[in-house]
Amino acid sequence: MREVNTKEIVDVVARLCMDANYNLPEDVLDTIKKAKEKEDSPTGKAILDEIIENNRIAREEKLAICQDTGFALFFVELGQDVHIIDGNFQDAINEGVKKGYQDGYLRKSIVNDPVLLRVNTKDNTPAIIYTDIVPGDKLKIIFCPKGGGAENMAEVQMLTAAHGIEGVKKFVVERVRKSGGNPCPPVVVGVGIGGTFERCAMLAKQALLREPLGAPNPDPKFAEVEQELLEEINKLGIGPMGLGGRTTALAVHIETYPCHIATMPVAVNLNCHVARHKSAVI
Amino acid sequence: MGNEIKLKTPLSDEDIEKLKIGDKVLLSGIIYTGRDAAHKRLYALLKTGKPLPINIKGAVIYYVGPAPAKPDYVIGSAGPTTSYRMDPFTPFMHEKGLKATIGKGNRNKDVRESLQKYKGVYLAATGGVAALIAKSIKSAKIIAYEDLGAEAIRELVVEDFPCTVANDCRGGDLFEQGIKEFKI
Numbered sequence: 104m105r106e107v108n109t110k111e112i113v114d115v116v117a118r119l120c121m122d123a124n125y126n127l128p129e130d131v132l133d134t135i136k137k138a139k140e141k142e143d144s145p146t147g148k149a150i151l152d153e154i155i156e157n158n159r160i161a162r163e164e165k166l167a168i169c170q171d172t173g174f175a176l177f178f179v180e181l182g183q184d185v186h187i188i189d190g191n192f193q194d195a196i197n198e199g200v201k202k203g204y205q206d207g208y209l210r211k212s213i214v215n216d217p218v219l220l221r222v223n224t225k226d227n228t229p230a231i232i233y234t235d236i237v238p239g240d241k242l243k244i245i246f247c248p249k250g251g252g253a254e255n256m257a258e259v260q261m262l263t264a265a266h267g268i269e270g271v272k273k274f275v276v277e278r279v280r281k282s283g284g285n286p287c288p289p290v291v292v293g294v295g296i297g298g299t300f301e302r303c304a305m306l307a308k309q310a311l312l313r314e315p316l317g318a319p320n321p322d323p324k325f326a327e328v329e330q331e332l333l334e335e336i337n338k339l340g341i342g343p344m345g346l347g348g349r350t351t352a353l354a355v356h357i358e359t360y361p362c363h364i365a366t367m368p369v370a371v372n373l374n375c376h377v378a379r380h381k382s383a384v385i
Numbered sequence: 386m387g388n389e390i391k392l393k394t395p396l397s398d399e400d401i402e403k404l405k406i407g408d409k410v411l412l413s414g415i416i417y418t419g420r421d422a423a424h425k426r427l428y429a430l431l432k433t434g435k436p437l438p439i440n441i442k443g444a445v446i447y448y449v450g451p452a453p454a455k456p457d458y459v460i461g462s463a464g465p466t467t468s469y470r471m472d473p474f475t476p477f478m479h480e481k482g483l484k485a486t487i488g489k490g491n492r493n494k495d496v497r498e499s500l501q502k503y504k505g506v507y508l509a510a511t512g513g514v515a516a517l518i519a520k521s522i523k524s525a526k527i528i529a530y531e532d533l534g535a536e537a538i539r540e541l542v543v544e545d546f547p548c549t550v551a552n553d554c555r556g557g558d559l560f561e562q563g564i565k566e567f568k569i
């Protein structure tokens with residue numbers, strides 16, 4: 104049994120909030136730079152240049168890459184031999200979010216009740232925390248600030264076996280086409296297939312966290328579908344910010360899970376070009 | 386790409402008429418910020434004929450909820466938010482004299498028609514390049530709805546604010562045309 108103090112969790116989370124919002128992962132930036140070389144649309148190329156320049160400014164001056172610094176999502180892998188002391192784990196994460204968003208001059212975008220009152224909580228809490236218990240005595244925290252624009256373009260469809268892989272592909276491409284410029288393309292396309300209604304949505308979200316960007320699914324059959332989908336999506340012509348071009352998606356990541364004999368749920372979750380996430384191990 | 390055009394607010398019908406889709410605009414002068422919650426309030430005032438906290442004649446509204454300003458900065462990162470959420474309010478605001486809106490993503494048919502009817506434009510700014518865009522904002526002050534935090538209405542003074550004409554007053558739509566051009 105190893106003890107982890109909540110004070111350390113607060114500090115680590117606060118640091119992650121700032122780091123993720125200022126510094127785009129290198130693999131994402133590299134993919135954007137490569138896409139720029141292949142972009143035929145002058146407007147599209149100019150937008151990709153702006154994106155690269157914006158990331159330079161954000162990194163150098165420690166500014167939010169995007170003003171929408173997102174819903175604070177956490178994916179936690181808690182080693183079963185870790186004992187958290189000196190307070191409550193969830194409170195510690197929320198405390199870290201509060202501190203990180205305050206000290207980091209990040210926007211607070213959360214309202215207390217989704218429909219009736221919609222009053223801003225003013226500290227970007229509560230966070231959303233998913234926890235997995237894993238072997239070992241380490242605590243891994245992955246932080247992913249998720250902006251509203253791209254999140255609004257997500258969808259789950261309860262397809263069935265009869266739709267087959269063609270049904271899945273059609274749904275994914277259509278979802279990206281209908282989203283147009285709204286999710287701030289070039290996007291990362293997260294696809295979850297299998298499990299249940301909520302599980303496939305979760306898989307689609309987790310697909311957005313795959314490192315490095317564009318790494319293939321370990322199953323070659325799905326890796327092939329990822330490649331095919333990326334090509335199809337980049338034929339849509341949507342381009343950077345939806346103003347026309349070749350670079351609509353940077354990558355397609357598929358995650359799967361076994362499913363019930365009667366079902367084949369599929370979820371699509373998009374990330375914008377500000378495909379942020381950072382992790383830390385305590 | 387179209388021409389590069391410098392514009393100064395407030396905008397006139399003549400300013401609007403010379404713009405066509407694809408033109409790069411560098412906007413200077415006063416613009417107002419406003420997004421979902423502020424639009425709801427502005428619209429309610431307009432509908433009941435009450436005075437607005439902004440002068441809407443010739444005005445430009447930028448759909449943005451900026452990040453807080455760090456010390457020595459006038460504003461935090463400040464890129465556009467998705468425009469379609471403001472679609473239900475925009476035509477009536479153009480009728481009352483609004484000349485341009487700035488945001489990201491496309492607009493519905495009602496908005497596009499109102500641009501033709503009342504001579505207006507929709508300008509697209511690049512989403513997610515918020516630190517870069519903030520460099521063109523020279524001052525910012527909250528003029529209404531401070532309780533809304535990031536969503537409060539701010540008066541911004543901008544210099545060469547970068548945007549692109551996405552919908553002009555002749556029915557042009559850069560989203561539609563751009564996709565048509567690059568679809569394979």
Ligand code: SF4
Nearest residue numbers: 169250252287375513
């Ligand atoms: S979709 Fe992403 S880049 Fe666009 S405004 Fe939202 S957070 Fe920023």
